[in-house]
Amino acid sequence: MVTNTVLPPAPPPTAKAGGAHIDIRGVSHWFEVSGGVLQVLDGVDLQVRPGEFVALLGPSGCGKSTLLRLVAGLEPATTGAITQNGEAITRPDPSRIVVFQDPTLYPWRSVWDNVALGLQARGVLKEQRARVDEALRLVGLTEFAKAFPHHLSGGMAQRVALARALVNDPQLLVLDEPLGKLDSLTRIAMQSELVNLWQRAGFSALLVTHDVEEALFLANRVIVLSDRPARIAAELVVDLPYPRHRGDPKLAELRHEALKHLGLDATW
Ligand SMILES: Nc1ncnc2c1ncn2[C@@H]1O[C@H](COP(=O)(O)OP(=O)(O)OP(=O)(O)O)[C@@H](O)[C@H]1O
Numbered sequence: 085m086v087t088n089t090v091l092p093p094a095p096p097p098t099a100k101a102g103g104a105h106i107d108i109r110g111v112s113h114w115f116e117v118s119g120g121v122l123q124v125l126d127g128v129d130l131q132v133r134p135g136e137f138v139a140l141l142g143p144s145g146c147g148k149s150t151l152l153r154l155v156a157g158l159e160p161a162t163t164g165a166i167t168q169n170g171e172a173i174t175r176p177d178p179s180r181i182v183v184f185q186d187p188t189l190y191p192w193r194s195v196w197d198n199v200a201l202g203l204q205a206r207g208v209l210k211e212q213r214a215r216v217d218e219a220l221r222l223v224g225l226t227e228f229a230k231a232f233p234h235h236l237s238g239g240m241a242q243r244v245a246l247a248r249a250l251v252n253d254p255q256l257l258v259l260d261e262p263l264g265k266l267d268s269l270t271r272i273a274m275q276s277e278l279v280n281l282w283q284r285a286g287f288s289a290l291l292v293t294h295d296v297e298e299a300l301f302l303a304n305r306v307i308v309l310s311d312r313p314a315r316i317a318a319e320l321v322v323d324l325p326y327p328r329h330r331g332d333p334k335l336a337e338l339r340h341e342a343l344k345h346l347g348l349d350a351t352w
């Protein structure tokens with residue numbers, strides 16, 4: 085049955101912390117590996133302005149995830165500095181949430197309980213239960229609040245992971261190939277959803293993707309990294325309004341440019 089339900093207008097974003105200003109200055113990073121050290125990042129300078137969406141593209145193994153881990157505060161950079169709103173990032177913080185390729189939901193917890201995790205961990209769930217409902221509404225999963233992860237499709241599970249991030253009202257969403265495991269149609273739909281969520285919630289976003297079109301569809305700026313150790317090889321400003329149209333000739337032009345910087349002759 086087709087219903088013509090008129091949804092109430094979305095409430096205005098309330099008490100949003102606003103997007104973080106991230107400043108990465110002269111960051112180089114080495115790992116200790118058997119037989120020596122491996123340099124992974126080489127003098128990376130990058131800013132994410134409040135509310136900006138920045139995408140990182142680069143060859144496999146060049147150091148993208150490492151850079152995200154440093155920004156998330158999961159480990160300290162060997163040299164250089166990373167700040168959030170002027171303060172050094174020294175540890176993980178709920179104002180910066182990471183979403184990985186694998187949604188890693190707890191199978192024994194319902195969708196609602198998975199989304200509630202962050203609030204529960206901080207001991208504020210009792211007062212803030214409505215935030216869980218709101219996050220589920222934002223990702224369109226209200227009707228699945230009581231479902232368990234094994235009943236969800238890959239796209240739905242990743243939406244739960246996004247809701248679990250959004251419930252914390254992050255200032256920065258750190259996205260490490262969050263749509264990488266989805267089929268191409270779901271992926272395209274989720275890209276549009278991600279733009280909607282970002283525009284409504286106002287967080288800053290730092291996304292790693294291997295998909296040039298995805299980077300150009302989502303981001304204000306696309307940063308192309310070199311082979312390991314990663315340096316910034318190019319910066320493409322995507323000066324197009326949202327929502328973007330995938331057939332936009334400007335996007336095709338930027339795609340060629342990005343592929344060229346990735347060392348691929350874009351003749352296709
Ligand atoms: N904890 C670690 N100890 C030692 N080496 C590591 C560690 N983490 C990552 N590396 C190495 O650092 C390099 C960069 O890894 P990273 O995961 O940042 O790459 P990436 O650009 O995200 O790659 P991909 O596109 O395949 O996800 C790789 O050679 C990897 O083996």
Ligand SMILES: [Mg+2]
Nearest residue numbers: 148149150260
């Ligand atoms: Mg990676």
